[in-house]
Amino acid sequence: MNTLEKYNKVFSESLELNIDQLSGLQYQGTALWDSVGHMTLVAAIEDEFDIMLETDDIIDFSSYEKGKTILTNSYGIEF
Amino acid sequence: MELSSNLLTGKVAIITGCNRGIGKGILKCFAEQGAIIYAVVRLEGSLDDFAETTSVIPCYMDITESKSIKDLILRIKKEQGRLDILVNNAGVMQDAILGMITDSQIKNTFDVNVFAMINMIQYAVKLMTRQKSGSIINMTSIMGVNGNSGQIVYSASKGAVISLTKSAAKELASQNIRVNAIAPGIIETDLLKNLSGEMYNEKISKVGMRRVGKPIDIAGTTLFLASDLSNYVTGQIIGVDGSMSV
Numbered sequence: 001m002n003t004l005e006k007y008n009k010v011f012s013e014s015l016e017l018n019i020d021q022l023s024g025l026q027y028q029g030t031a032l033w034d035s036v037g038h039m040t041l042v043a044a045i046e047d048e049f050d051i052m053l054e055t056d057d058i059i060d061f062s063s064y065e066k067g068k069t070i071l072t073n074s075y076g077i078e079f
Numbered sequence: 080m081e082l083s084s085n086l087l088t089g090k091v092a093i094i095t096g097c098n099r100g101i102g103k104g105i106l107k108c109f110a111e112q113g114a115i116i117y118a119v120v121r122l123e124g125s126l127d128d129f130a131e132t133t134s135v136i137p138c139y140m141d142i143t144e145s146k147s148i149k150d151l152i153l154r155i156k157k158e159q160g161r162l163d164i165l166v167n168n169a170g171v172m173q174d175a176i177l178g179m180i181t182d183s184q185i186k187n188t189f190d191v192n193v194f195a196m197i198n199m200i201q202y203a204v205k206l207m208t209r210q211k212s213g214s215i216i217n218m219t220s221i222m223g224v225n226g227n228s229g230q231i232v233y234s235a236s237k238g239a240v241i242s243l244t245k246s247a248a249k250e251l252a253s254q255n256i257r258v259n260a261i262a263p264g265i266i267e268t269d270l271l272k273n274l275s276g277e278m279y280n281e282k283i284s285k286v287g288m289r290r291v292g293k294p295i296d297i298a299g300t301t302l303f304l305a306s307d308l309s310n311y312v313t314g315q316i317i318g319v320d321g322s323m324s325v
Contacts, residue, residue, distance in 0.1 A: 043209055052153050052205065055145075 096169025104294025264320025287322025
């Protein structure tokens with residue numbers, strides 16, 4: 001499984017969405033991506049990529065695409 | 080007082096500020112009860128001797144540095160895969176009356192007593208949330224409950240600890256994470272030993288039980304809150320003060 005597939009899997013499982021629903025997805029754009037769901041999603045991403053996100057990055061993590069940017073720029077995870 | 084059972088066998092704990100006084104008492108108690116303890120202190124080497132014969136892992140760091148806290152939690156995640164107990168004991172107390180309170184005193188007191196505590200909780204919860212369990216114990220003070228002349232900054236910081244404890248308890252209850260605080264009265268420490276006989280007696284006169292508390296008195300209550308004995312206790316501020324009046 002490549003990095004993008006792992007990222008998509010975490011998103012789809014945490015937010016109970018199909019892969020084709022992820023592109024363009026924003027925070028609070030689906031029922032399960034509320035503040036509690038956000039922390040669940042963050043925990044799943046941290047486990048999957050063996051990292052711990054900074055608080056500022058957790059707050060900035062406002063969309064599916066933004067998450068990829070943060071992981072690449074701040075944690076060296078290439079997609 | 081001896082506490083002979085193994086109430087914390089296999090549990091992973093962080094204790095901050097535990098190289099002397101109340102913190103050292105909690106550290107000894109938890110070690111006797113079988114916990115795996117990450118002992119957070121500032122003074123390099125101050126727990127090396129103690130760690131040789133116990134399940135204590137010294138972590139020399141400054142809790143006001145956010146990165147140090149993050150690195151500690153990452154280390155525990157890698158080494159233990161879980162965190163069961165957080166005891167936020169580290170604190171500073173600098174007395175000053177109105178007119179003599181400096182900006183740096185306010186900043187330093189709140190940095191250690193409040194902001195670092197919030198940060199520590201925030202990162203610890205990352206592990207506790209995954210396992211859907213945990214106990215957080217914050218050290219406040221009887222001065223945080225009642226206030227005290229000459230201790231405006233200190234009592235304000237400890238009052239903040241009470242508020243954040245109650246809020247965190249509400250926020251984390253659904254995750255089965257308990258958050259409580261202990262409010263000690265006068266406890267036997269090095270500072271108390273330096274008081275004159277007259278001053279010592281004056282302090283004792285304010286305590287209903289007519290004795291100062293010992294670190295083990297605080298450790299016993301901390302053990303109760305850390306263990307499964309208090310599974311249904313959260314959001315409480317427990318005074319351990321021998322019926323002291325301020």
